[in-house]
Amino acid sequence: MFAQVFGSTILGLNGMLITVEVDIANGIPGLDIVGLPDASVRESRERVKAAITNSGFEFPTRRITVNLAPADIKKDSSGLDLPIAIGILAASGQIPAASCTRTAFVAELSLDGKLRGVSGLLSMAMNSIASGLTEIIVAPDNAREALIAGKITVYAPAALDQIVSHLRGEVRIGTVERNFEAIEEQIHEEDFAEVQGQMAAKRALEIAAAGGHNVLMIGPPGSGKTMLARRITTILPPMIRQEALEVTKIYSAAGLFKSHHIITSRPFRSPHHTVSQAGMIGGGTIPRPGEVTLSHNGVLFLDELPEFPRAVLEVLRQPLEDGEVHIARVNAALSYPAEFMLIAAMNPCPCGYATDSEKQCTCSLSEIRRYIKKISGPLLDRIDLHVHVPRPNYTELTTSIPAESSKGIAERVSAARRIQLQRLEKYAIACNAQMGHKHLKATCHLTEEAQLILKQAFTKMNLSARSYDRMIKVARTIADLSHAEQIEAVHIAEAIGFRSHLQPL
Numbered sequence: 130m131f132a133q134v135f136g137s138t139i140l141g142l143n144g145m146l147i148t149v150e151v152d153i154a155n156g157i158p159g160l161d162i163v164g165l166p167d168a169s170v171r172e173s174r175e176r177v178k179a180a181i182t183n184s185g186f187e188f189p190t191r192r193i194t195v196n197l198a199p200a201d202i203k204k205d206s207s208g209l210d211l212p213i214a215i216g217i218l219a220a221s222g223q224i225p226a227a228s229c230t231r232t233a234f235v236a237e238l239s240l241d242g243k244l245r246g247v248s249g250l251l252s253m254a255m256n257s258i259a260s261g262l263t264e265i266i267v268a269p270d271n272a273r274e275a276l277i278a279g280k281i282t283v284y285a286p287a288a289l290d291q292i293v294s295h296l297r298g299e300v301r302i303g304t305v306e307r308n309f310e311a312i313e314e315q316i317h318e319e320d321f322a323e324v325q326g327q328m329a330a331k332r333a334l335e336i337a338a339a340g341g342h343n344v345l346m347i348g349p350p351g352s353g354k355t356m357l358a359r360r361i362t363t364i365l366p367p368m369i370r371q372e373a374l375e376v377t378k379i380y381s382a383a384g385l386f387k388s389h390h391i392i393t394s395r396p397f398r399s400p401h402h403t404v405s406q407a408g409m410i411g412g413g414t415i416p417r418p419g420e421v422t423l424s425h426n427g428v429l430f431l432d433e434l435p436e437f438p439r440a441v442l443e444v445l446r447q448p449l450e451d452g453e454v455h456i457a458r459v460n461a462a463l464s465y466p467a468e469f470m471l472i473a474a475m476n477p478c479p480c481g482y483a484t485d486s487e488k489q490c491t492c493s494l495s496e497i498r499r500y501i502k503k504i505s506g507p508l509l510d511r512i513d514l515h516v517h518v519p520r521p522n523y524t525e526l527t528t529s530i531p532a533e534s535s536k537g538i539a540e541r542v543s544a545a546r547r548i549q550l551q552r553l554e555k556y557a558i559a560c561n562a563q564m565g566h567k568h569l570k571a572t573c574h575l576t577e578e579a580q581l582i583l584k585q586a587f588t589k590m591n592l593s594a595r596s597y598d599r600m601i602k603v604a605r606t607i608a609d610l611s612h613a614e615q616i617e618a619v620h621i622a623e624a625i626g627f628r629s630h631l632q633p634l
Contacts, residue, residue: 134234245270425468
């Protein structure tokens with residue numbers, strides 16, 4: 130007998146509908162799974178057999194062939210356990226095959242027939258809707274995640290026997306009800322009000338947040354670079370629903386989604402400097418998202434930048450320029466989104482005190498050069514703002530005058546972002562950092578005085594074409610924060626000031 134049911138897996142970040150075809154014929158008893166199954170899928174033979182038997186149903190003692198279509202794409206999800214089990218029960222006549230035609234089945238099976246959750250369920254549910262299916266049966270752990278997908282009926286039984294009773298029409302499973310409770314507003318524990326002094330660094334981070342620019346902070350140990358970086362998310366504008374859905378899909382595919390609601394707070398990733406290339410950019414037999422993708426629509430913070438292996442830093446070039454990552458492997462060639470803000474921090478030398486007026490640097494000139502050269506010129510060229518972060522003095526630390534809170538800075542940032550959205554909406558981009566050269570020509574108009582200053586800086590600082598474009602983007606953001614129509618001399622001068630801090634190093 131033959132039966133066909135639908136399962137799902139993920140390829141990259143997107144769901145992929147899998148047609149599970151089961152044929153039971155006379156022959157030597159056995160279960161063969163074809164269609165490029167990975168190890169986790171091949172092992173499902175034993176899980177499915179035990180789950181069916183321990184749930185009180187008959188496992189056919191005949192020749193069983195399971196085909197996973199399309200057969201030319203490798204499948205590596207244990208979530209195919211359930212559709213394989215349902216397909217066998219339908220092919221053996223224990224449940225009506227007609228009851229499975231509009232339903233997707235996604236869950237891992239335990240040996241006693243219990244359903245376990247899998248990663249990437251949100252993408253699978255969204256793909257099931259796009260494929261025309263009206264129902265999805267998942268494990269209880271994945272119920273809320275499936276509801277985020279939208280218009281699909283979700284069932285979340287605890288065990289295989291409940292699904293069989295449901296499909297036979299004996300005992301119906303209740304649908305998972307949608308929770309329409311309002312999501313609480315994000316409350317941040319950190320606040321810029323806790324950072325005394327460091328006005329230049331705060332200004333740089335405000336500009337970076339307003340335009341989506343990359344920042345490099347240079348300063349001695351204990352000057353507050355990490356403290357400043359960790360507060361950047363408190364002034365970033367909230368994500369729109371499309372951005373939040375993209376982030377939720379990424380974290381679901383990576384197995385990091387634990388919430389009952391869509392992710393609303395922007396990601397902040399801070400990998401250790403021992404991270405590998407695959408960990409940073411993504412990789413594996415079937416590539417998984419790396420740190421740059423987990424930072425999508427958020428912040429990637431690299432503390433102690435020169436301590437990262439040079440090969441790891443160099444793989445950041447493409448995502449910083451293109452906003453996406455392309456990974457090719459034997460089994461798949463995938464693209465992952467990687468629109469993130471890079472916030473990097475470093476000491477000016479190995480000992481950290483080359484620019485400190487209070488402590489004497491113990492590094493030789495050759496040691497300092499070797500330390501700085503760990504960061505390549507092309508990578509530095511992609512960082513828009515370079516800011517020196519000096520050690521705060523005693524007066525700044527003990528002052529009773531409160532510093533500006535994140536709320537006040539965030540209001541200015543949001544106002545600047547709204548200006549950018551109105552100006553760039555027709556180009557389908559959200560912020561100044563995403564503009565290309567043609568967008569600069571169309572939207573960034575400099576006054577004559579500003580053009581003269583930029584020309585002098587271009588010649589004196591030996592700027593590249595990329596640096597030229599990025600400087601104009603920063604100046605455009607500064608103008609937006611000032612609600613100015615044109616880029617004026619004061620705006621371009623401030624942008625130039627944020628490009629010069631690495632020159633003496």
